Amino acid sequence: MQVTETKAEGLTREYNVVVAAADIEEKVTTRLAEISKTIKIPGFRPGKVPAKVLRQKYGQSVMGEVLEGAVNESSSKTIADNELRPVAQPKIEITKFEEGADLEYTMSVELFPEFDMMDFKKISLERLVVPVKDEEIDETLQRIADANKxxxxxxxxxxxxxxxxxxxxxxxxxxxxxxxxxxxxxxxxxxxxxxxxxxxxxxxxxxxxxxxxxxxxxxxxxxxxxxxxxxxxxxxxxxxxxxxxxxPAEINDDLAKKVGMDSLDALKDAIREERSKEFDQMTRQHVKKHLLDALDDGHAFDLPESLVEGEVEQIWAQFEETRKNNPEQIDESDKDKSDEELKAEYKEIAERRVRLGLVLAEVGRVNEIQLNQDDLNGAIMNEARRYPGQEQAVFEYFKNNPQAIEQLRAPLFEEKVVDFILELAAVTDKEVSADDLLGALNAEEEAEEKPAKKAAAKKKAPAKKKADDKAEGDE
Structure with missing residues (x-):
């Protein structure tokens, strides 16, 4: 195999790869010998079919199989030999092949960017905490009583x-x-x-x-x-x-039993626990948003164009679907903009998403953060709780659809990495009301509808070290 690097610009590497005709012929011959042991052709005993007959009958299909294997094997070896970290599958284009001649193809690889990770201990965050007050419990009890009058x-x-x-x-x-x-x-x-x-x-x-x-x-x-x-x-x-x-229904043990609880105290505890979960989720959403902002501000590096383009296409597809089917949901200020202006704004959003995805992925890799079966089981349980009375059907669905479980991995991994960084960051709790927390979340949601203009002004930082080298030095 002969490999020649033809381009090394930014995060892009391109190679010209030549696989010798002799190597391909050897693989074809070996593969034909393997299938001759089991193939049945009228007039010949298994294992005794002449090579010429085998080649005439199965040569083309075997050649296709061998070529595919040769490309996969040689491209993987090229990536390993050059110590490359692709962010996506390499793009391969066969440029020359005739039976009996060398196989030639080009391979374009976009690399994972090298960057210094910021010091997570320098991140300061405020966590808005909402205590569940007795007044809220009483209001919920009253709503339950009103519903059961x-x-x-x-x-x-x-x-x-x-x-x-x-x-x-x-x-x-x-x-x-x-x-x-x-x-x-x-x-x-x-x-x-x-x-x-x-x-x-x-x-x-x-x-x-x-x-x-x-x-x-x-x-x-x-x-x-x-x-x-x-x-x-x-x-x-x-x-x-x-x-x-x-x-009116009286708020007592009888009311609690009517809604499936053993006593009024048990009902109050259940309400308090449910409200706490709701507030905890809102708190988590708020602090995670600010953490991601800090990570975005704290990292500047070249982004793989293919990832950015793919993200832009996804955002644009969602926008076009909304514009076609739910035009009333389009922001008024966006209705007068050209597609070019909108795409430029969406590109900024895409760049932020890609940048954060790469940072979180690198933090997980460097710190060997992994998912275990308990993590996946917990996620499946949470999905099942969303469908009361159908829990067993949800379990069966995930049991019979491994790809559905795989779809849970990315968000689970992200949450684990976020937890890891939050443990290092300086996080202070601030007690607020439920209205204050909800107001903060609504304000952030409105702000997210517009791309962060500062992202466009973000300067590209030179990659001084690999992120894993930086992490080792911090240790």
Whole structure:
């Protein structure tokens, strides 16, 4: 095998590779000898088929197999001999091959950039922590009680409907005198003041008594889901069948048992634990965002063009899909921009993503951070919890689909690396309210919709050392 480096610019290396015809012929001959032991051809015993017959019948398929193997073997050897770290599969193009002649091909490789990792101990972060207060537990208990309230019929015929009552009604709706699908109901329990019907509907029932009838005139909202009704005037012929008083549920052990808990204290503990998990996830999201910002600011190096281009294509595809199917979700300031302007902005986002991906990957490699089976099992359990009552089906899905498990690896690995860096960084806790934390997250989400302009001004730093050399020196 003869290898000649033809290009060494930035992160790109190109080689011209020649595999001798004699080597290819030797592999073809060896492979034909192997299959002759098992192949069955009429008129010949296994293992006794003449080489000429074998070559005539199977030569082309064997040659294809050998060429593929020769390219894979020689390209892998070229990468190993030159101590290359490709960020993606090399691009290979066969430039010359005829049977009996040398195989020649070109190989283009884009390399993992070499860079100095920042000192993670110098990263300062503020972690917003939300304690679960008793008032929140009480509010949640009240919502549970409201969802489990009961009602009792009013015996007095003189009773008039008031807000807070449940009016059991029959109704038939029409637009321009024509009944419309879904506009009819019988014995429908409508809580007055719940605002579950069209605006103005419930208010017109106030003051009616049992057996009263009334034409309720309303207008469907312009944004109503059914296009044939949106913005239309409608009339609902209503008859009051019954009036019921709401009976609030008491917050006690009986309520707890009604929702599947052993006692009120157990219900409170479950609420506190669930709220803590929600706040912890929000806190994690916030501190991780700021950590990634620090990592992005702390590293500057050449980026593999193929990775950036692939990320840009993915972002652009998502944008075009949104522009086509959900144009209302496009930011107003983006609607007047040309595709070229938008792509330039999205390239900045792509560069940040690629840069962070490479940094996290290198931190994991240098520090030998790996996933174990417990990590994967935990991720599968979390997925199963998202589908109550279908846990076994989720387990079976992952059991029978190894590729689905592989899709869990990348985010799991990222979280492990983030945990590793957070252990080294200077992180201080700050107690805030839930509204404060949610406000901070919303502000960050809005900011992320626009590319960080400072990324465009980021200077490229020379690679003084390999990242692993730097890590060894820090030790």
């Amino acid at each position: 009961d009602s009792e019929a009013v015996k007095s015929k003189a009773k008039k409907i008031a807000k807070g009552n449940i009016a059991v009604i029959d109704f038939v709706g029409s637009v321009d005198g024509e009944e419309f699908p879904g506009g009819k109901g019988e014995d429908y329990p409508l809580e007055i003041g719940s605002n579950t019907f069209i605006p103005g509907f419930e208010d017109q029932l106030v003051g009616l008594k049992v057996d009263d009838e009334k034409d309720v005139e309303v207008k469907f909202p312009e944004e109503y889901g059914a296009e044939n009704l949106a913005g239309k005037d409608a009339v609902f012929k209503c008859k009051v069948k019954e009036i019921r008083n709401v009976v």
